[in-house]
Amino acid sequence: MVDTNEVESHLIERYEIRRRLGKGAYGIVWKANERKTGRVVALKKIFDAFRNPTDAQRTFREILFLQEFADHPNIIKLLNVVAAKNDKDIYLVFEYMETDLHAVIRKGGILQDAHQRYIMAQLMRATAFLHSGNVIHRDHKPSNVLLDSDCAVKICDFGLARSLSAIAKRRGDSADTSVPALTEYVATRWYRAPEILLSSPHYTKGVDMWSLGCILAEMLLGKPLFPGDSTFDQIEKIIRVIPQPSRLDIDVIGSQYALSVVERAQRKQRVTLEQILPKDSPKDGIDLIKQLLVFNPEKRPSAESCLSHPYVARFNTKKEPLDLGYQVIPPIDDDIQLSVDEYRSKLYRMIREKKAARDLERERRYAEEQAKKATQKKEDLNRTLTNTNQDSTVSQSKQAAAPVYPGAPVTKPVTAPYRRSSKVAPMDPTRNSRSAQNLLPHQSPVIHSRHSSAPLHRQNTREFTKQHDRLLFS
Numbered sequence: 478m479v480d481t482n483e484v485e486s487h488l489i490e491r492y493e494i495r496r497r498l499g500k501g502a503y504g505i506v507w508k509a510n511e512r513k514t515g516r517v518v519a520l521k522k523i524f525d526a527f528r529n530p531t532d533a534q535r536t537f538r539e540i541l542f543l544q545e546f547a548d549h550p551n552i553i554k555l556l557n558v559v560a561a562k563n564d565k566d567i568y569l570v571f572e573y574m575e576t577d578l579h580a581v582i583r584k585g586g587i588l589q590d591a592h593q594r595y596i597m598a599q600l601m602r603a604t605a606f607l608h609s610g611n612v613i614h615r616d617h618k619p620s621n622v623l624l625d626s627d628c629a630v631k632i633c634d635f636g637l638a639r640s641l642s643a644i645a646k647r648r649g650d651s652a653d654t655s656v657p658a659l660t661e662y663v664a665t666r667w668y669r670a671p672e673i674l675l676s677s678p679h680y681t682k683g684v685d686m687w688s689l690g691c692i693l694a695e696m697l698l699g700k701p702l703f704p705g706d707s708t709f710d711q712i713e714k715i716i717r718v719i720p721q722p723s724r725l726d727i728d729v730i731g732s733q734y735a736l737s738v739v740e741r742a743q744r745k746q747r748v749t750l751e752q753i754l755p756k757d758s759p760k761d762g763i764d765l766i767k768q769l770l771v772f773n774p775e776k777r778p779s780a781e782s783c784l785s786h787p788y789v790a791r792f793n794t795k796k797e798p799l800d801l802g803y804q805v806i807p808p809i810d811d812d813i814q815l816s817v818d819e820y821r822s823k824l825y826r827m828i829r830e831k832k833a834a835r836d837l838e839r840e841r842r843y844a845e846e847q848a849k850k851a852t853q854k855k856e857d858l859n860r861t862l863t864n865t866n867q868d869s870t871v872s873q874s875k876q877a878a879a880p881v882y883p884g885a886p887v888t889k890p891v892t893a894p895y896r897r898s899s900k901v902a903p904m905d906p907t908r909n910s911r912s913a914q915n916l917l918p919h920q921s922p923v924i925h926s927r928h929s930s931a932p933l934h935r936q937n938t939r940e941f942t943k944q945h946d947r948l949l950f951s
């Protein structure tokens with residue numbers, strides 16, 4: 478039963494709330510129908526989004542990064558941001574996904590080997606894209622991996638994401654791409670890399686790669702690989718499985734406690750990954766996990782290089798770019814906490830500016846497409862005219878070189894009428910390549926039918942904004 482009191486009336490006017498999808502630490506997510514279009518969306522209410530500077534910063538980051546990475550098919554699309562009338566809560570409207578990886582793993586028996594590989598390939602692509610913008614997600618875990626019935630993956634929840642470029646810029650040292658550890662880092666313990674657990678003063682893209690290793694192991698195992706119930710228990714569970722770190726590996730993370738904690742954790746009986754994982758686990762899958770779950774973050778492979786690993790290579794068939802093309806630098810220094818009001822007004826301004834820039838870009842692309850179409854039309858028309866002239870020339874007289882009418886230019890003899898099929902256009906390799914989806918068994922038992930995913934960002938954007946000044950985005 479949906480408690481509609483939890484959603485403000487101006488949202489109810491716009492969205493029909495269907496059912497609750499999930500509840501996280503920061504908000505509730507509902508499935509809803511946009512009344513005007515009927516499209517299915519996920520509505521996330523962030524409670525008291527600006528309660529204190531830390532929460533305000535989290536809200537700010539989440540929206541900022543969602544906007545930056547919106548164009549990747551494996552990253553959830555933010556369709557709208559709606560401010561609550563109380564100016565405290567914020568509603569985020571997302572494209573709807575049927576389930577998440579946590580729910581699917583918990584049900585058990587749904588994911589086959591091909592699904593698991595395909596999911597990993599998509600996670601690697603999304604992560605490579607984020608990392609290309611020099612951003613780390615910092616909260617990769619199964620409940621942040623959304624899925625649909627075609628096994629398409631979209632990662633969500635960017636509340637902990639951080640820009641490495643911003644840190645480097647602040648330090649005036651572009652080569653240093655690590656983030657100083659922050660006390661507010663609250664990512665789920667089970668997926669935390671050892672350097673975070675050991676309070677390393679900095680961390681890198683390697684933290685996401687560690688979490689991806691944990692996710693793959695969880696898919697094979699059917700339950701979390703390292704379900705620690707305290708920070709030390711977490712370290713112990715990790716250390717007894719992964720290869721023993723060398724002194725150099727421990728020094729690399731620059732944590733003052735690391736050596737003593739690791740030595741204490743090493744007292745536990747060791748166990749191999751092969752002993753923990755099911756007997757029929759694919760060898761290449763185990764190999765990928767072993768590469769990702771190494772103590773020294775510098776020795777973990779990058780997301781991009783993982784895409785050529787045999788476990789995922791066959792499923793890496795998508796052609797969308799892996800590179801954002803620029804580095805994301807948030808307009809607010811991450812280490813300076815602003816007041817709640819400053820965050821709020823900066824956020825609203827940023828959303829509006831981004832939207833204006835995107836509208837402009839969309840219009841530019843639209844104009845470009847139209848110009849291309851017009852040129853094509855003109856060419857087609859010219860071709861048709863030429864053919865008509867040629868045909869009539871041939872049929873009117875066999876004297877091809879003779880002018881059709883006095884003063885007309887001499888037409889060349891036509892040996893065959895123009896036929897489109899006589900010239901075969903070069904094949905677009907991306908169109909005919911079998912997508913990974915085709916390789917997969919369709920319709921898994923619990924992930925039901927997929928909803929249409931028309932290019933939503935093209936729909937009625939202006940109208941929405943005009944309709945209600947609380948609609949910040951759209």
Ligand SMILES: Nc1ncnc2c1ncn2[C@@H]1O[C@H](COP(=O)(O)OP(=O)(O)OP(=O)(O)O)[C@@H](O)[C@H]1O
Nearest residue numbers: 499501502503504506519571572573574577620634
């Ligand atoms: N676009 C979506 N489509 C369908 N379900 C979604 C969508 N977005 C989120 N969910 C569901 O809601 C849950 C919580 O979402 P989200 O992680 O964004 O919230 P959160 O409060 O930031 O969570 P956390 O406590 O993990 O930080 C997800 O695990 C997922 O089950």
